[in-house]
Amino acid sequence: MAMENLAFLIPLLPALAFVLTFFLGKKLPSGGAIIPIIAIAISCVISLSITAGLLANPGHVVTQSVHWFAILNLGILIDPLAAVMLSMVSFVSLLIHIYAVGYMSHDPAKPRYFAETALFTAAMLGLILSDNILQLFVCWELVGLSSYLLIGFWFHKPGAASAAKKAFLTTRIGDVMFLAGIVLLFADIFAILEGKLPEGVYLLQFEEIFKFIPELVAINSTILGMEVSHLTIVTLLFFGGAVGKSGQFPLHVWLPDAMEGPTTVSALIHAATMVTAGVYLVARTFPMFLAAPGTLMVVAMLGAFTALFAATMGIVMNDLKRVLAFSTISQLGYMVLGLGLGAVIGAEAVGVSMFHLINHAFFKALLFLCAGSVIHAVGTHDMRQLGGVGKVMPITFATMTAAALALAGFGIPGTSIGFSGFLSKDPIIEYAYVFATETGNWMPYLFAITAAFLTSLYIFRLIFMTFTGKPRTDYGGHESPSSMTIPLAILGVLAVIFGALTRGTFMKFIESNFEHLDMNALAELGGYHLGPHGHEPLLILWMPLIVAVAGLVIAYLIYNKRVIDMSRIVSSENPVYKLLYNRYYQHQIFVEIFSVKIIYEGLALASFYSDKMLDWLVNGTSTFLIEAGDSLRKFQTGVIQDYAAAVVAGVGLLVILVKLIMEVF
Amino acid sequence: MIPLNWYLALSAIVFSIGLYGLMTHKNGIRMLMCVELMLNSANINLVAFSSYNDDMTGQVFALFSIALAAAEAAIGFAILMSIYRMRDMIDVDKLNILRW
Secondary structure, eight states: OHHHHHTTHHHHHHHHHHHHHHHHGGGGGGGGGGGHHHHHHHHHHHHHHHHHHHHHHHOOOOOEEEEEEEEEEEEEEHHHHHHHHHHHHHHHHHEEEEEEEETTTTTHHHHHHHHHHHHHHHHHHHHTTTTTTHHHHHHHHHHHHHHHHHHHHTSSSSSHHHHHHHHHHHHHHHHHHHHHHHHHHHHHHHHHHOOOTTTOOOOOOOOHHHHTTTHHHOEEEEEETEEEEHHHHHHHHHHHHHHHHTTOOGGGGGGHGGGGHHHHHHHHIIITHHHHHHHHHHHHHHHHHHHHHHHOOOOOHHHHHHHHHHHHTTTTTHHHHHHHHHHHHHHHHHHHHHTHHHHTTTTHHHHHHHHHHHHHHHHHHHHHHHHHHHHHSSSBGGGGGGOOOOOHHHHOOOOOOOOHHHHTTTOTTTSOOOOHHHHHHHHHHHHHHHHHHHHHHOOOOOOHHHHHHHHHHHHHHHHHHHHHOOOOOOOOOOOOOOHHHHHHHHHHHHHHHHHHHHHHHHHHHHHHHGSSSHHHHHHHHOOOOOOOOOOOOHHHHHHHHHHHHHHHHHHHHHSSSSOSHHHHSSTTTHHHHHHHHHHHHHHHHIIIIIIIIIIIIIHHHHHIIIIIIIIHHHHHHHHHHHHHHHHHHHGGGHHHHHHHHHHHHHHHHHHHHHHHHHOOO | OOHHHHHHHHHHHHHHHHHHHHHHHBBHHHHHHHHHHHHHHHHHHHHHHHHHHTTTTTHHHHHHHHHHHHHHHHHHHHHHHHHHHHOOBBBGGGGTTTOO
16 A cells, blocks of 8 residues: 555645745745645545555554664554544644635735644644654644744734743643653663663654553652552653643643634644644553553543533633633543543543544534634624624534534434534543442543533523624624635534444544553553443433533523523622633632742742842953953044054064064074 | 165155154045055065066066055045045044044
């Protein structure tokens, strides 16, 4: 199969497009958008054909590897997990690039935009097909860099500049943890091998790392009086990286602010690239997590908490894009929760989580592009000023409704009939129930089901406030050009049918990823057993749909029929509203307590040292030089005669000197 | 034939006149003319030695130096012209705004 040999082109073509667009974009029509579009289209074709090959023959994993230095390599590993991610990322990114041709048509800095989005896509694709953890980390950082550049794309706006900085710094906390995890892992493997490195083996390749899991479990350290295995520490640190990138509590704060970039960038960040990287990292190293049940518990709890936490904030936001941002955080919470349930369901956890990731990518990209279409047409993203947009923008309205139904999770339980979001979110909630019955910990299930209700409420609040009723202001508006509506239609179809089409095959496909590893043995290393789990009661099966419908009905009654006057509830006096609207004051806590109180005060001592001692040294040097120069410059009289006299005197001296020397010798 | 020493003496006299003028005058044009005198005294030396040693190199060198002097004078006078337009005078010791 020739396509497999071209696998290395998948990230390289968009990277090349970045360089070309950056330097030549100005000379080409529409800012050189055609270059990244063609590059990503080719990447997409290669990815899809490799995926098709893997579907026919799941054991046939694509690997390529070249020596880098010492015991490190640059390599490609395309197994089912990577293949579906590659296909999704390149496909969604392609649609977003096509859409951006219309969306960014009025922006003068188009070449920079398309170059940076191409780099973003290239970094993400490189991250996905890395076969070793170090290469993954390098791409991980590149993703962070490009997100910084793109969030701050309109850097002349102070809001965008500070949002970019916030995103970079917040994810950095996670990145440092991830790096620490890699360093610790490497040091441990080195210790296990007692410094004797085997020939021809690249130790940081995932397959090699997995072989060391039993030894890693055996190494223990005492932290805060608790005996913790190094595998738990390493996986926790990896998960810390995922928390930063995938916007989990408490490092989600950058994600809502990332709205300052162009809407297409938001769609890229939220759907295809960036935020899925964290989930993918956990899925990629899942065998390690499976042998560390302590970490899995943290993963499950944090995911469930984030799902609920973000959903509560989503219901009070008035900004179209901000609602969607909180929705993303919440849905990422579901994916992380799905992974955390691995302690009960084993490799199936990766299947459901990745299934939700892919479905979410489609409907979330769609939601953002629809929002972008509305913003492009009416020029505002404040929902309070909109209303009745559905009449002027029928295509956008229809596709956005489809995406909302997918997000809220509408479908018939127990069958394969339903919107894509239903078919992937439902299993996560059901498995959370299984988790509750097996471990007695009901928190993830309760949080997940409450979040499902709130999800339905906030997304239909958005739909009703924006698209139905009477216009609240005179905003004009028109349907968007076809370069924008065609991607919407494609994504709309996928959001509706993708889940139903692939449900059975997808899960099996992803699970085949770990077939060569003995999951039960890994679980036993972690000290527990993976058993078969029974079926859920009928009520549990129907519960997600019931809460979704409840959310829809309540949103309809409040925001369309207006049976309750929201203006009485929504006021600055209502403490709950204030708390939610100010996002639990988390920004204030971070800035005023952590930054101002702790870090600044801590710096006081350092500043004393620098003021009194370093400054003396630095200022002393400069004062000395200034004074020396002050006295020496008197020699420069500025009178030409003086200079001429000095020259003549010099020549005279030289003659006398030469004469003297001649006489001596 | 005039002895070589006479030429050298002439050259020394011309050089001294030039040096004296350069040291005592403040007028830019006069100073420039004095510099030309000093340069030409060197040319006299070159030509004299060339003639007495039957070697044309010295004369060729003198030609180069004359061409150079012409270029230098052109630039020098151009600068003085523009100074005159700005300041209505060409006393170089009054051009001291860059001095400490």
